[in-house]
Amino acid sequence: MTSTAEIIDRCQALFEDLNFSAARAWKAAAPGRKVIGFLPVYAPLEMIHAAGCLPLGIFGGGDQMEVIHGDAYYQSYICRIPRSTIELGVTGRLDFVDGMIFPFVCDVIRNLSGIWKMMFPNVWSKFFDTPQNFDPEIGGNYYIHELQELRAGLETLTGRKITDDDLRRSIALYNENRRLVREVYAFRAREPWKAPTSEVYLLMRAGLMMDVAEHNRMLADYLVAAAASDRPQRDNVRVAVYGSFCEQPPLNLIKSIEMAGCYVVEDDYALVNRFLTADVPTDGDPVQALALAYLGQSVETSCKYVPKEEDKGRFHVEQVRKAGAEGVIYATPSFCDPALLDRPMICGRLKEANIPHIAFKYAENSGQMQPIREQAGTFADSIKLWS
Amino acid sequence: MSEIVTAGIDIGSGCVKSVLFKVDGERVEWLARETARIRNRDPFQLADEAFGHMLKNSGVDRDQVAYVASTGDAENLKFATGHFYSMTTHGRGAVYLNPEARAVLDIGALNGRAIKVDASGKVLAYKMTSQCASGSGQFLENIARYLGIAQDEIGSLSQKADNPEKVSSICAVLAETDVINMVSRGITASNILKGIHVSMAVRLAKLLKSIGATEGVVQVTGGLALDTGLIAALNEAAEQEKVNLVATAHPESIHAGAIGAALWGAFRHQKLQRLAQAA
Numbered sequence: 001m002t003s004t005a006e007i008i009d010r011c012q013a014l015f016e017d018l019n020f021s022a023a024r025a026w027k028a029a030a031p032g033r034k035v036i037g038f039l040p041v042y043a044p045l046e047m048i049h050a051a052g053c054l055p056l057g058i059f060g061g062g063d064q065m066e067v068i069h070g071d072a073y074y075q076s077y078i079c080r081i082p083r084s085t086i087e088l089g090v091t092g093r094l095d096f097v098d099g100m101i102f103p104f105v106c107d108v109i110r111n112l113s114g115i116w117k118m119m120f121p122n123v124w125s126k127f128f129d130t131p132q133n134f135d136p137e138i139g140g141n142y143y144i145h146e147l148q149e150l151r152a153g154l155e156t157l158t159g160r161k162i163t164d165d166d167l168r169r170s171i172a173l174y175n176e177n178r179r180l181v182r183e184v185y186a187f188r189a190r191e192p193w194k195a196p197t198s199e200v201y202l203l204m205r206a207g208l209m210m211d212v213a214e215h216n217r218m219l220a221d222y223l224v225a226a227a228a229s230d231r232p233q234r235d236n237v238r239v240a241v242y243g244s245f246c247e248q249p250p251l252n253l254i255k256s257i258e259m260a261g262c263y264v265v266e267d268d269y270a271l272v273n274r275f276l277t278a279d280v281p282t283d284g285d286p287v288q289a290l291a292l293a294y295l296g297q298s299v300e301t302s303c304k305y306v307p308k309e310e311d312k313g314r315f316h317v318e319q320v321r322k323a324g325a326e327g328v329i330y331a332t333p334s335f336c337d338p339a340l341l342d343r344p345m346i347c348g349r350l351k352e353a354n355i356p357h358i359a360f361k362y363a364e365n366s367g368q369m370q371p372i373r374e375q376a377g378t379f380a381d382s383i384k385l386w387s
Numbered sequence: 388m389s390e391i392v393t394a395g396i397d398i399g400s401g402c403v404k405s406v407l408f409k410v411d412g413e414r415v416e417w418l419a420r421e422t423a424r425i426r427n428r429d430p431f432q433l434a435d436e437a438f439g440h441m442l443k444n445s446g447v448d449r450d451q452v453a454y455v456a457s458t459g460d461a462e463n464l465k466f467a468t469g470h471f472y473s474m475t476t477h478g479r480g481a482v483y484l485n486p487e488a489r490a491v492l493d494i495g496a497l498n499g500r501a502i503k504v505d506a507s508g509k510v511l512a513y514k515m516t517s518q519c520a521s522g523s524g525q526f527l528e529n530i531a532r533y534l535g536i537a538q539d540e541i542g543s544l545s546q547k548a549d550n551p552e553k554v555s556s557i558c559a560v561l562a563e564t565d566v567i568n569m570v571s572r573g574i575t576a577s578n579i580l581k582g583i584h585v586s587m588a589v590r591l592a593k594l595l596k597s598i599g600a601t602e603g604v605v606q607v608t609g610g611l612a613l614d615t616g617l618i619a620a621l622n623e624a625a626e627q628e629k630v631n632l633v634a635t636a637h638p639e640s641i642h643a644g645a646i647g648a649a650l651w652g653a654f655r656h657q658k659l660q661r662l663a664q665a666a
Contacts (some may be wrong), residue, residue, distance in 0.1 A: 235454075235469030235655060259462045261470045373462075377472040378510070384469070384655055386509060 004225045007218060008199045011206035015251070018065055018088065023056050023209060024096050034098040034158055039085065039112075040246045041303055042275040043103045043128055044147060044290050049212060050162045050170040051154040056097065057208025059270060060084045063250040063365040073115060074108075079335040080363045081247040082112040089120060099124040099157055101150070105246050105303045106338050124157045126150060132305040134295045143291040151287070167286040173212050175279040180219035181207075185266075185274070187223060189323045192263035193233045195226045197241075198255045204270050205248075237383045240266035240325040242316055242346065245301050247333035249362050256369040257329065260377035261384075266323035268301060275299055302338035312342075313349025320355055326383050328357040329376060333364070356387055391453040391656060392418065394438060395649030397476065397642075398430045398461040401496035401524065401610055405437040406645040407445055407452075410653040415483070418445035420642055434464055456652030458644045471651050474500060479508030479650050480643030481606035485635060490600035492591055492621070492634070493643070494611040496524040499587075501594040508647065512598040516590065524610045530566055530583060534576050541580055545616025548581030562586070584620035592624040595632060602631040612640030 014022055027033045036048045037058040048055040061067065061084030069090040070083030088094050100123060102113035113127035129146060133139030151162050184203065188195040203222055207215035241257065245268045257264060278297040281289045300306060300315035320328060328350055332339035343359060350357045358379045360372065390411040397404040403423045409416040419441035423433045434457075442449060457467035458476040473493060481491040482504055491502040503512040516523070531541055552574050554565050562583070569579050595605060605625075611617055613636060621634035639646070 232465075234467070235659070260472075261462070374472060374474075374515075377462075377470070378474060378513075381471050381475040381510075381651075384471075385475070385651060385658075 001228065002221045002225060004199065004222060004229055007222050007225060008202055011199075011202035011218075014206045014209050015202050016062075016064065018061060019093055020056065020096070020209065023054060026054050026211065027096055032158075035096060036099040036101060036154070037094060037097045038101040038272075039081075039103060039105070039109060040248075041103060041105050041271050041301060042130065042294075042298075043101050043272065044150070045212070045272070046167060046170040046174045046280070046286075046290065047147065047150055047154065047162070048101075049173065050166040051151075051158050052160060053098070053154065053158065054211060055208070057205070057270070057272065058085060058088065058094070058100070059205065059208070059248050060364045061087055062248070063252070063367065065365075067365075077335055078108055079247050079333050080365060081333070082108050082115075084364065085112060086115065086119070089116070097123065099126070099154070101126050101128050103128045104130045106336075108337075109246075124153060126153055130294065130304075134307065136292060136295060140288075140291050140295055143294060144287055147287050147290060164286050168282045170212075171280045171286055171289065172282050173216070175282070176216050177207070177212050177219070177273060178276060178279065180216055180223070181273045183223060184219055187226060189265040191227075191233075192236075192238065192265050193231050194229050196258055197264035197267065198251060198258060199226075201251070201254055201267075201269055204273060207273060208270065234261075235384070236261050236263045237327060237380045238263050238265045238323070238325045239327050239329050239380075240264070240316070240320045240323060241329045241331055242268050243302075243330045243332035243336075243339040243343065243359075244269050245271045245303070245339070246336060247364050249331060249333075250364060250366055252369055253331070253362055253366060253372055256373045257331075257376045260373045261380035262329070262376055265325050266319050268299070271299060271301060275301075302342040313346040316346055317349055317353045317355065320350075320353075326356070326387070327379060328355055329379070330357060330359040332359070332361055334361045356383055391653055392447055392451050393649045393652040393656065394441065394452055394455045395476070395645035395647065395652060396434050396438065396455065396457050396461055396464060396467065397459040397473075397644035397648060398434060398457070398464070399459050399495050399610065399644070401425060402641070403430050403433040403437060404642050404645040405434065405441055406642055406649050407441040407447065408646075408649045408653070410650070415650070418447060420639075420645075422641060430460070431464060434461060435466070438466070454652035454656040456648035456655075458648040468652065469655060471648050473644055474502050474510050474513040476644045476647030476651060477608050478502045478504040478510045478647065480645070480647030481608050482506065482508035483646050483650060484608075484637040484639060484643060485604060485606045487604045488606035488635075489603040490595055490598075490605045490632065491643075492595065492605055492607045493609045494524060494587075494591070494607065494617070495609040496528070498523055499591055499594065499609075501591065501598050501600060503598045503600045508650075512600075514594055514598050516594060526562070527583060527587075527611065527614070529563070530579070533563075533566065534570070534579065536576060536580075542613070542615035542617070544577045545580040545584050545614075546619055548575075548577040550578050551581035551585055552578045554579075554582045554586045580616060581620070584614075584616045585624065587617065588620035588624035589627065591621060592628045592630065592632070596628060596630055600630075600632065603633070605632050605634045606640070606643075607634055607636045608640045608643035610641055612636040612643075613638070
């Protein structure tokens with residue numbers, strides 16, 4: 001049996017490698033292979049996979065990369081992920097990537113897609129505009145067209161037709177991935193001392209940089225190894241972390257929250273593999289199936305419009321209760337408009353539901369963890385002793 | 388309510404402090420205490436050893452300890468049941484040492500904290516000094532070393548001052564330069580130390596004011612609690628800041644964090660038992 005340490009060591013190596021050696025090796029292993037980068041928060045990876053390409057999650061530069069060129073493209077009041085993504089491009093770290101997908105998150109990422117087109121005109125890139133209307137006749141039809149446009153773009157890039165059967169096979173593989181991901185999350189919620197979030201996070205991030213079938217094996221191995229591990233349970237509080245769906249916090253921040261006496265039992269880190277909350281049907285029209293899953297069976301996050309104001313934040317309250325969390329840490333990247341504009345509404349909903357919560361901001365390269373530890377730690381103390 | 392044994396282990400930047408209590412409702416019995424200077428040693432190893440000594444000296448088995456609570460920099464202490472943060476534990480420890488305390492000044496080797504508490508030791512507000520070390524025990528220890536003075540002489544010498552010399556209250560580097568200049572100008576050690584105490588006390592009094600602690604007893608905890616010169620300067624600074632605060636200390640003040648951890652550990656153990664029974 002592979003140990004959790006062995007699995008996580010491999011994930012950490014992938015996570016830290018900003019030259020993406022594993023993806024380069026995948027591409028070099030067979031002629032004609034293509035790698036498609038995608039940014040947070042959600043992209044239909046099934047479509048990329050069905051095109052025979054490797055979907056590669058580009059989730060910023062983290063805290064190990066100095067941003068020099070990227071700062072020239074954005075004002076000081078813009079978040080860090082577009083700067084570090086540009087830095088990755090300008091420094092040649094993405095020179096093997098054949099296409100880039102910029103899903104809708106906010107205006108900054110929309111503009112990043114335009115900048116990318118100008119900077120790298122020979123790289124196929126697409127701004128993938130997910131719908132904000134959830135009526136199947138309106139938003140659904142629009143989204144089917146958007147998916148078909150993506151399909152056509154990938155077909156042109158690869159010179160290969162994506163058949164409905166290709167897509168159904170990929171959907172089945174990603175359904176298995178989603179099932180295993182849900183199982184890891186459920187295991188963590190049951191026995192968080194055996195599956196620390198600093199490990200689960202690396203496990204999920206690694207999955208965005210490898211073939212889905214390989215990740216499925218890795219998830220299954222981790223579940224077996226984590227269940228068999230002998231780690232002591234501590235008197236920690238159970239918390240949910242929200243607001244971190246796009247620019248990712250540094251790994252040390254995730255570790256600091258755990259070190260401060262919190263078991264993270266629910267989160268919205270790197271949401272893409274949990275964005276769809278149920279299996280996508282593998283019979284019928286696969287494009288329509290993907291579209292309907294997005295409309296009706298996907299998470300609530302700040303880059304998705306919630307038509308009824310009274311529904312805003314309800315998803316978070318339900319998730320908190322389902323995971324058995326005792327409090328919420330709303331941790332957002334500095335200058336993240338979607339997360340920060342949502343914060344008063346979501347925190348207001350948590351307050352109505354008597355769920356203790358705190359909020360703070362970070363950047364992907366935040367280095368000072370002492371204030372975070374103190375804030376999360378005193379929050380944990382207040383739940384343990386006085387709630 | 389049944390009798391339980393709890394331990395509190397506080398890893399600071401200078402010392403590891405540990406206590407072992409027998410708790411029965413409001414009745415608290417000291418079983419053991421240990422203090423170990425870190426001096427470049429592994430603090431977790433020291434904590435492990437101290438815990439072992441306390442168990443041995445009090446004739447308690449490890450299995451009899453219902454809750455081992457860590458505090459300070461002891462988040463990674465492997466044998467702890469749970470961890471509480473320093474504001475939480477110093478607040479509770481201070482109220483245990485002086486039930487009249489409604490504010491706490493925890494002044495350790497690297498920084499100071501002002502904490503406002505209620506009668507149960509619950510934290511109502513807190514604030515820390517900035518990252519600058521000039522309001523800290525380490526700074527005072529360095530100055531004492533430059534002046535060739537033993538640490539336990541600092542308080543009495545400071546109180547003999549007749550003309551305290553003003554020291555920069557902003558920056559440890561500038562303050563150390565100030566002190567070197569004072570020595571070369573022939574200022575007495577008493578006046579230098581008193582000047583430093585006044586500078587620290589004014590900052591700490593302002594910190595108390597900023598969290599709304601403006602009257603009543605301030606219990607000083609942490610490594611500098613036994614510095615009588617600092618306590619005297621704090622009471623003078625309170626007058627200067629026009630706040631009705633009285634600073635006091637207790638011989639066990641250095642253990643306040645560990646005491647608070649052990650007491651909250653007992654509280655938490657009982658709360659978890661109640662929750663388990665209710666489930």
